[in-house]
Amino acid sequence: MTVARAAALGALLLVVAVVAIVLLGGGGGQQYRLIFQTAGQLVRGNDVQIGGRRIGNVDEIELTDDNLAAVTITVDEPYAPLHEGTTAEIRLASLSSVANRYISLSPGPNNAPELSDGATLGVEDTTTVVDLDQLFNTLDERTRRGLQEVFKGGATQYAGKEREVSEAAKYFSPALSATTRLVREMSRDDRILEDAIVSTARVLASVSERRTELTQMVGSLNAMFGAIADQNENFSQALAEAPGTLKEANTTFRDVRAALDDLDPLVAASKPATVDLDRFFREFRPLVDAAVPTFEDLSAFVNTPGPGNDATDLVRMQPRLQQVGSPSFRNSVRAMRMGQPVVDFLRPYTPELVGWLQSTGQAAANYDANGHYVRALPIFGAFRYVQGADGSQTLQPVSPDQRFAGQRGDALRRCPGSGSQARPDGSNPWDAPGGDCDPSDLPPGP
Known part of the structure; x- marks a missing residue:
């Protein structure tokens, strides 16, 4: 056997050994046990990801025993083993199905101790997904009712147009994908994006510089074709005007040709995004036509001509209204809070107060804290009779400081209803909140 054949045989054996290790050795990995408050509609086979990359699955x-969800996962190498400080969170890729749940791991620092195979992450290191129903439950009744009205309005708007909307929606995603590809392609090379922007600027600049000529050209063409359409005998006049029009258009077209050359890179980069755009707009037109009345009403609501009669004027007045109203409301709240003790004190004596006002002080009420009926009516006169030595009586004034002599107002502190027998339902005597009466001050007798 030659040296070359021995080397070739050794290389072949090495390749076979590598293939056997790759195919038969397995990818390795470790299992971990995650404890969640709730599994959040996870299912076996869901992904385990780190930074959006799949690194394992749910087993x-x-x-x-304490009604928590224990989820066993496998983390493939080289992402295993995990380190202490790792946290897990259940996330939603979308709302379309339960299969779109996955577990997102945030690995601990590499200098932290490693987690052994089969280690458990408790609820303090895991986060359960928040379902859509939980989000709606956080809204108050008024907000939920408004959201329902929005959905009802959308249903009313698209009622009877389901087929058109469905057909239009088919091309919405391809249009977005094509636009994404266009932006990604243009962003991949800064020079392409810069050339597109520069070319667009040049086109707009050239058109702007020749706006007078373009206006004159359009006016001349309009006059020419109008004359042709109105009367055939004016065709000669239109032909007479044509040389001037064409002369003006020649200069404009020459400049537009240069602008179009600069626009070619932008058009070439835009072609992938425009493949399905025409069909998308055709399918989308019925939806736009149906939405025109809605936007017309919205425009009238937001900006109706005239002062102070639309939503825009209302919003403009809000800051001033807030500046004026805030101190007033604040002072009103403080005044009501300070007056509450006075109201609490006067409330039990409402019958006496109303009776006194009705009779202008000539008689008290027929029911008060002193008894079922008032038995005395105090009269404070400004004069008194004085008997002389001859037996005659004369009327003499009483000094103001003597008019109330002998009168007392603190003998009793009975509560309303204490002058009558106590009712079985306990409605009297009534010790009103904030009052100053004494419920134990009761008249003698049964």
Whole structure:
């Protein structure tokens, strides 16, 4: 056997050994047990990802003794073993199906101790996915009702146009994909994007510089074709005007030709995005036509001519209204809070107050804290009779400081209803909140 044949045989054996190791040795990996509050509709076979890259899968989902979800996962090499500090979170790739759930791992630092095969991450290191129903439950009743009205309005708008909307939606995703490819292609090389922007700027600049000529050309063409359409005998006049029009158009077309040359890179880069765009717009037109009344009404609501009669003016007035109203509301709230004790004190004596106002102070109410009926009516006169030595009586004024002599107002502190027998339902006497009466101050007798 020659040296060359021996070397070839050795190389062949080495290749066979490498293939056997790759095919029979397996990819390795380690299993870990993750404890979640809830499995969030995970299923066996769901992905385990790090940074959006699949590095394993879900093996088993079990229920622990304390009603938690125990999820067993396999992490492939070279991402295993994991390190302490690793956290796990259940995420949604989309809302289309439960199979779009996956577990996202945030690995711990490499200098941290390694997690052994079969290690467990507790609920303090895991995060459960938030379902859409949980999100809706956080909204208050008014917000949920408004969201329902939005969906109802959308249903009303597209009622009877389901087929058109479905056909248009088929081409919406390809259009977005084509636009994404265009942007990605243009962004891949900064020079292409720069050339496209420069070319567009040149085209617009050239058109802007020749706007006068373009206007004159369009006007001349309009006059020419109008004359041809109106009367055949004016055709000679149109032909007479044609040389001037063509002369003006010649200069414009020459400049436009240069602009179109600069536009060629942009057009070439845009072709992949325009393949399905024509059919998309044809299918999308019925939806746009149906939406025109909606946008017309919205325009009238936002910007109706005239001052102070549309949503724009209302929004403009809000800052001033807030500046004026905030101090007023703040002071009103403070005044009501300070007046609450006064209201609480006066509320039990409402019958007395109303009776006094109705009779202008001539009689008190027929029911108050002193008894079922008032038995005395105080009169504070400004004069008194004085008997003279001859037996005659004269009317003499009483000084103001003597008019209330002998009167007391603190003898009793009975509560409303305490002058009558207590009712079986316990409605009297009534010790009102904030009052100053004494429920134990009761008249004698049964």
